[in-house]
Amino acid sequence: MTVKVRGLDVALGGRPVLNGVSVSVPAGTWTAVIGPNGAGKSTLLRAILGLVPSRGEVTVAGEDLGALKPRHRARVVAYAPQTPNLPVGMTVFDYTLLGRSPYIPHLGRESSADRAVAAEVLGRLDLTGLAARPLDHLSGGERQRVVLARALAQQTSVLLLDEPTTALDIGHQQQVMELVDQLRLADELTVVTTIHDLTLAAQYADDLVLLSGGRVAAAGPPGEVLTRSAVAEHFGARVRVSPGPDGRPDLSLERPGRPERSGGSECSAGSADS
């Protein structure tokens, strides 16, 4: 399902946070929203979902998302927030099962199929061993994967993920990104994720949207958006951008005021660093 945002304006606390943001995410593709702290990335996801008041247009497969009843909307779009409110004492399994709520009849109970979906998602995220654990007895990274599990259990066509990998070790970062990519390819999921790791964003996303000061500063394939000058201008960072194995950009920080090191021998003890 194609996600289209046109001319989105959001003001929070009387201050403009998003200004005329337009983004188009074709069905079955992955767009990563990048940008410096406070650029408006999380606000964009929240505005798409109607969680903050906005002006402009948000459609999914041509339908106005704001016009859908919450239950219907929850069958179309799943959202994994950056800092969710987690019910104290609830188990990992029961929390994941909440993702099935849009499919459970009013005054009804979850079916064995709903429980099977929750169990399967937990398995794919390496969380089966934690299923009976209360949410407040988890590490930060475990909690983050459980929030993703609940979103995946919704089995929607559109997935909005706010910083899904920030608390994860490198192995679980790869696991989560690969899982989302597999689901995208297998089920034609449309994925929009905010992410701070620019190399990770470039490795997985089809397109990047660079938000800066609440506006779209650049959008397009990673190689076009992630230039040395764009990173310097919008993040205030000095980076080296080199093409990765499949041509996607690979970023590494350059230490200001330090000369380039050309080989391992220069790192040997006692070598002059000037």
Ligand SMILES: Nc1ncnc2c1ncn2[C@@H]1O[C@H](COP(=O)(O)OP(=O)(O)OP(=O)(O)O)[C@@H](O)[C@H]1O
């Ligand atoms: N409820 C609020 N009231 C007033 N201002 C807010 C509110 N929520 C967010 N903001 C402001 O809106 C701006 C955008 O916030 P947002 O969380 O969308 O940024 P972000 O790009 O996701 O940042 P980060 O990378 O730090 O997560 C920030 O300046 C923030 O201080």
